[in-house]
Amino acid sequence: xxxxxxxxxxxxxxxxxxxxxxxxxxxxxxxxxxxxxxxxxxxxxxxxxxxxxxxxxxxxxxxxxxxxxxxxxxxxxxxxxxxxxxxxxxxxxxxxxxxxxxxxxxxxxxxxxxxxxxxxxxxxxxxxxxxxxxxxxxxxxxxxxxxxxxxxxxxxxxxxxxxxxxxxxxxxxxxxxxxxxxxxxxxxxxxxxxxxxxxxxxxxxxxxxxxx
Amino acid sequence: xxxxxxxxxxxxxxxxxxxxxxxxxxxxxxxxxxxxxxxxxxxxxxxxxxxxxxxxxxxxxxxxxxxxxxxxxxxxxxxxxxxxxxxxxxxxxxxxxxxxxxxxxxxxxxxx
Numbered sequence: 001x002x003x004x005x006x007x008x009x010x011x012x013x014x015x016x017x018x019x020x021x022x023x024x025x026x027x028x029x030x031x032x033x034x035x036x037x038x039x040x041x042x043x044x045x046x047x048x049x050x051x052x053x054x055x056x057x058x059x060x061x062x063x064x065x066x067x068x069x070x071x072x073x074x075x076x077x078x079x080x081x082x083x084x085x086x087x088x089x090x091x092x093x094x095x096x097x098x099x100x101x102x103x104x105x106x107x108x109x110x111x112x113x114x115x116x117x118x119x120x121x122x123x124x125x126x127x128x129x130x131x132x133x134x135x136x137x138x139x140x141x142x143x144x145x146x147x148x149x150x151x152x153x154x155x156x157x158x159x160x161x162x163x164x165x166x167x168x169x170x171x172x173x174x175x176x177x178x179x180x181x182x183x184x185x186x187x188x189x190x191x192x193x194x195x196x197x198x199x200x201x202x203x204x205x206x207x208x209x210x211x212x
Numbered sequence: 213x214x215x216x217x218x219x220x221x222x223x224x225x226x227x228x229x230x231x232x233x234x235x236x237x238x239x240x241x242x243x244x245x246x247x248x249x250x251x252x253x254x255x256x257x258x259x260x261x262x263x264x265x266x267x268x269x270x271x272x273x274x275x276x277x278x279x280x281x282x283x284x285x286x287x288x289x290x291x292x293x294x295x296x297x298x299x300x301x302x303x304x305x306x307x308x309x310x311x312x313x314x315x316x317x318x319x320x321x322x323x324x
Binding site for chain 2: 021
């Protein structure tokens with residue numbers, strides 16, 4: 001039997017309707033969001049503010065300002081290394097997700113690299129959202145197994161005399177790297193220095209020497 | 213100092229956007245807001261996300277599917293939003309999208 005006109009029509013309507021349907025994960029997110037708001041578990045204004053803040057990627061600028069301050073103010077640097085959460089709060093960046101922050105400093109003899117081997121723990125209140133590669137299984141595995149290989153991939157080549165420390169961020173303790181101040185920046189003020197600090201430098205995959 | 217290797221699997225993802233679609237930011241934002249509100253702990257979130265990412269493909273899209281799965285798992289496990297409730301609401305939104313004329317705002321029908 002040939003398909004009837006109606007069956008064709010129904011199929012066409014079906015295709016049309018499905019074209020309007022958001023993708024499955026978007027539909028589920030919408031469902032969850034509407035339920036959470038109804039139950040009072042999520043404040044829609046807070047969620048909107050979160051999305052606006054993190055899609056604008058304001059985060060890394062805060063971290064860069066922290067690093068620049070540590071380059072020009074030895075007292076601040078000491079406090080940052082001793083208690084990063086308190087030092088960051090000094091700069092007005094107190095608050096959620098920076099409470100369990102640990103700063104580790106690069107030196108001529110030691111390079112630091114941060115990973116979250118479990119999932120994607122990251123001090124996003126200070127550094128903004130983690131880059132996609134930070135969340136990749138490949139990075140989570142290789143950063144521990146072959147940190148020098150990962151660093152080389154990002155253009156950071158270390159001499160054999162430079163040790164590499166790999167820090168595993170968790171939900172309770174998140175790390176940020178204080179990179180070395182680039183040579184030839186003696187005349188720059190704090191704001192100009194902050195502009196030199198990249199997100200990757202604060203993860204450890206950039207040494208601010210022009211490679212990455 | 214050498215430039216990053218453009219063919220290297222990690223470095224070539226360096227410029228990728230953090231979010232590819234709006235739902236990805238919404239899912240992660242909800243999870244973080246729930247941690248801040250104390251609905252579940254940061255440790256529970258990390259553990260659930262860690263389990264979920266191992267089941268997904270190693271892409272940005274896979275990562276955010278894992279975020280969504282971890283969120284649903286914790287909401288269901290804690291009793292805050294049982295899974296059947298999410299499924300039913302998803303179907304309600306799908307019906308709303310299918311029956312709303314193009315250009316009109318999509319609103320949910322009254323739920324009992």
